Amino acid sequence: MKVSTLQPLLLLIILSSSCCLSANAGAHAAQGNHHEINQFMVVATSSLKHIPDDAVCSGHKVMPSRNSTAWVPMNRPHGPCSSSSSRATTVDKGVDVDDMLLWDQLRTSNIRTQLSADVGSAGAGVPIIARTTKVSNQDYMPASQAAVGQNSGTSKSIQKSDQTATGEHHATASQTVVVDTSSDIPWVQCLPCPIPQCHLQKDPFYDPAKSSTFAPIPCGSPACKELGSSYGNGCSGSTDQCKYTVNYGDGRATSGTYVTDTLTMSPTILVKDFRFGCSHAVRGSFSDQTAGVLALGGGGGSLLEQTAEAYGNAFSYCIPHPSSSGFLSLGGPAEASSKFARTPLFKNKHAPTFYIVHLEAITMAGKRLGVPPATFAGGAVMDSGAVVTQLPPAAYAALRAAFRSAMAAYGPLAAPVRNLDTCYDFTRFPEVKVPKVSLVFAGGATLELDPASIMLDGCLAFAPTPGEESVGFIGNVQQQTYEVLYDVGGGSVGFRPAAC
Template identity: 60%
Template sequence: MAPVFPLILVLLLSSRCRVGSSDEDAGEAVGYMDDVPASSLKHVAADHGSVCSGHKGGTMPSSSMGTWVPLNRPHGPCSPPSKSNATTSRAVMVDDMLLWDQDRANYILGQLSDDGAGREIIGINGHNSTTVGTYTVNNALLVDGEYGTMAQAGGNMSQSAAAGGGSRGGLSQTVVIDTSSDIPWVQCLPCPSPQCHLQKDRLYDPTRSSTYAPISCASPACALLGTRYSNGCSPTSQQCQYTVAYGDGAATTGTYVTDRLTLGPNIVVPNFRFGCSHAVRGSFSDQTAGTLALGGGRQSLLAQTARTFGNAFSYCVPAPSASGFLSMGGPTVAASSFARTPLVRIPRNPTFYLVRLRAITVAGRRLSVPPAVFSAGSVMDSSIIITRLPPTAYRALRAAFRTAMSMYPLTAPRPGLDTCYDFLRFPTVRVPRISLVFDAGAVLQLDRTSVMLDGCLAFAASPSDGAVGFIGNVQQQTYEVLYDVGGRSVGFRGGAC
């Protein structure tokens, strides 16, 4: 979620993973099981009283542009204090996350279908809006999922904190990053309740910015919204109106505007286009101000800064007690530091980024799954929580995993997760190593805490072998994931945060 200011707090997950250069590497590792504290296999939100350890041992983003902002998980010790309902049980929180995750997956699948998902438009008169008072912790995970990403902006909006406005100073905003949407937006005044939701940061006030400007209905920028994001034209002001609908029923609408975005001390994006939201439906993640859209469409932050940052960005999903990062630009580190796989684009729907799996290994053994099963590709997404595989591949993974975990008793399934265990009597659990093998031989050996979620195998089946799958952010933990759109590849660098 996010636009023009010292902006961005991003929420992601973490995982200590290994990057290899060929699929053979995944089957030749010495030792195929990891001993994991049972407590670490529970819900990823850090316990109360946990201490934020900050960035990992001096590790920094590999971006050549030097512009990055902290990326933290919601409800963890590194994220800002939340006013969310702390009494919500962990089980309810996780179940709600998983239900939201399924809704998001269905929404993206609809967008990728020939017909696409139906576009929703909401008004600013409060109809169909969710009352702010109903905001809860479980809803706070919705927009990008608790494994979604919350970035704290290292950027600024050119709005002065002092009365009188001007371009000095800036308004910091906490936003959620979303690699599967194209319109950046934040809540803007006027934004009355219940049309707008509670947020941590002060609301952006267009009247206090000397560089703010609404986009006219006749401008090319308004036309770029297309039928998917356009909400018509204001009849009184002739200002361009936008709308964005999300898969969980949440939506935002308002005026399409420009202002100056500062991403770092020397990185300024003039005339940055974003949605100035005057109404939302649904509760957005952890009282954030909006969404920083990084999709492949022509309206996203990536597209608007392609010439400056080389049409690339990366992020690292942090561990529960650490901070990750969002970085704009390509890497300066040696090419060998990243395992790369081809980036698959869909011309009629360029928003989404796809990669292709070739194989999966469990405890050092490659699953007997024909490569053709993975031919539809998998969406790389910052917000999808769990990885979703073609049913044939998922059944093979589940069988191998259950065999390796046969010493532990199975328990009741969770929404979307059918392989769950009771670890009450086990302080330490032996978890099999799982590796994902992509085209061009890029291998991700998942972190030991990225295999399970709240005691369950953190994978699920997609609707059919012919349906697109998803690489969830649980499995992306601790990797720097590089979206090199200009170079048509996705890269993975292990141990980055």
């Protein structure tokens, strides 16, 4: 029997540029410098810049949980740990926070529309709890790569040899992709992929012609029908190949052929017949020279759905500060019950892609804000791509008033930045005292935020939703350094602090 060689689709996993640009690049380095005074944290002002001039990559803080499944490293694309752009390029071009926040508004508005479709404006307020059969986790080895089957023959500079548990050797190469928990169709740019229909990427384009395990999905097949009207794009008459399209609602889109190949998350863990989009045309920018999107939503076709039986219907990630590295891990760690604070996971039956949780309270400087739990009845989407946390207007108003009072020494307020209306000019202050803020979820799970998760480029990193009943968002700025476990099989979301 002929043994096919493999070349990877996914190796280094990073977050989308808009979500990642919101990170506070100096916060990791500053954590060892700031000290706590009662319910305040004193931190160097330079660390509150989203891209500090002196940031240096410090690598991983900790490895993923001991018995976690396949994992891959995850970095911010514009920080010093990123492999997608040079440090010099990042500093020279800077980051337009205003544009990033505009993208964030478009993204969250589109998700909010999907959640409220066909069920009225209150649809997101009555989510259906996800309770699927939980598969027992296995013992897994850590992974250092993710791959799609493809014969060798690309640039030798990115090839290496790995060995599987069966002793078969496979040549591998890397593709850098974007993590997205609010979409369902994974995809990568594939040849033929002419510019400008496709965008430049740092890794060689995936070439189906070089893969012995590649196969187009035929029209009329269950996998093609599963795309439905949301992602289906008809068929190719001459070849009877299934076509897909994904419109992200923020101006970005991809289209091409729906295919299968072998996805490798480590030398010993393979996902055969992995379904993904072979993209021949892309609209808009997904990140700096990345190859595509790794979709981890709760709907059909996502990586989670395709690996649910094998990996316990769970995954986790740790979003790092740009000066450190995070990770993405398939499956739930064996010690999850003792290491993670849990909150119930809910799903909207009309839009199962999205992961919904419920806040119960917010504390600032050790005091609980006077916001009734019912204020948060609309729920909030846990989203890897949303930038800042969006709260119901009444909750945001209470948070803003308390924060402005605590920061009165640094007034007057500076001009707003897009939807961030509580901003400060810290140029006269070498260090600032920031009040502690914590988000308290249903069940008591609490996110205790560090300064870089409270302020974004001198502004309070929270915003109001369009209305009191509108679904909110837990942004990736607030998720930083926590391992966030999406235990869909167990119906909960877990938080483990100081994981990256």
